[in-house]
Amino acid sequence: MTLHAPLRPGPGDTTDPGRSLDRLLGGPVPSGPTPPRRQTRRRYLMCRPTYFTVEYSINPWMDPTTPVDTALAIRQWETLRQTYLDLGHIVEEIEPLPGLPDMVFAANGATVIDGRALAARFRDPQRAEEAPAYAAWLDRAGFEVHEARYVNEGEGDILLVGDLLLAGTGFRTSHAAHAHLSEVFGRPVITLQLVDPRFYHLDTALCVLDDRTVAYLPEAFSPGSQAVLRRLFPDAVLATAADAAVLGLNAVSDGRHVVLPAQATGLSAALRDRGYDTIGVDLSELRKAGGGPKCCTLVLREREANK
Ligand code: ARG
DSSP, rough: OOOSSSOOTTOOOOOOTOHHHOTTTTTSSSSSSSSOOOOOOOOEEOOOOOHHHHHHOOTTTOOOTTTOHHHHHHHHHHHHHHHHTTTTTEEEEOOOOOOOTTTTOOGEEEETTTTEEEBOOOGGGGGTTTTHHHHHHHHTTTEEEEEEESOOOOOTEEETTTTTTEEEESSOOOHHHHHHHHHHHHSSSEEEEEEOOOOOOGGTTTEOOOOOOOOOGGGBBBBHHHHHHHHTTTTTTOOOHHHHHHHTOOOESSEEEEEEEOOHHHHHHHHHHHEEEEEOOOOOOHTTOOOTTGGGGGEOOOOOOOO
C-alpha cells in the first residue's frame, strides 16, 4: 500500500493559463433557463447490507429500539444497485463484514479522485474497522491509497464539484482534515460548517448535481457558510426542510439523472424543472440509520488520460 506518497503532478494539475477561476466550476454558465444535462458514466463502489442493523446510536436518526428489517434493507439496496446498472454505470462491490452494521454506507469509506484515495478515519469506534477494509479494497483495485491523519468520513463530508472540494465539518470530519485533503488531491478546499445534528454529514445537507450546480438546505449551515454557498452557487437548487427531513439531499447525480429518496417529492419536482431526470428509490430501512442513496455509494474516480 502506498502511504504518504508525495503529490505528483497529475491530470487536472495543469497550469494552463485558460484555467481560470470559473473553470474550477465547470466553465461559463450555458445560456437558457435549463441547459442540456449531460450524463457522465461512473464507477461506484457499494457494500451489500448483509449485516445491517441499528444497534448503536451515533446520529439522531438511529434508535436501537426501532426494529429493522434486514431482508427488506437488502431488497431496497438491490433496487438502488440495479438503478445504477440500468443507467449504464459500473457497480463494484466490497465484501460486507460481520459486526460492522454501518459498512453499507460506502460513501464514508474513502474519498477517491484521480486514481488517488484518501482513506477514512471514523469519529466513532463502532465504525473504525471499516476504514482499513475500504483502504485494502482500494489498494487491491490499484488506487494509490493515502493514510488519513485526521478524522474524515470520506465522501460523507467531502464532495467534488467541478475542480473544487466542498468539505463539511462540525460533527464528523475535523477541520484539520480539510488541509490534508488539499495536499492529497491538489485542489482548493472550501470548508462548510454544519450546524444541525440531523444533517451531520455534508451529503445529508448538500447534493452535487453536476460540475457547477448543487442543491442544499441553507439552514443546515452556519450563516457564514450559507453566504459562501450563495457566492459559489448563485443558481443552486434550494431544498426545503420537508425534502431534507426524508434525506432527499442524500442523492446521487450523474449530471443528468438524479437518484434520490422517493419520499423527496418536492425536491424531485424542483430538479425536474431544472432539466434533470429524477429517479426515486425507497431506502426506508437504511434511513433508520440516517442513510440514503448517496451514503450507499462511493464514486471511484480514475486518473483521467487527458484532462
Ligand atoms: N449510521 C451511519 C453514521 O452515523 C450513517 C452514515 C451515513 N452516511 C453518509 N454518507 N451520510 O455514521
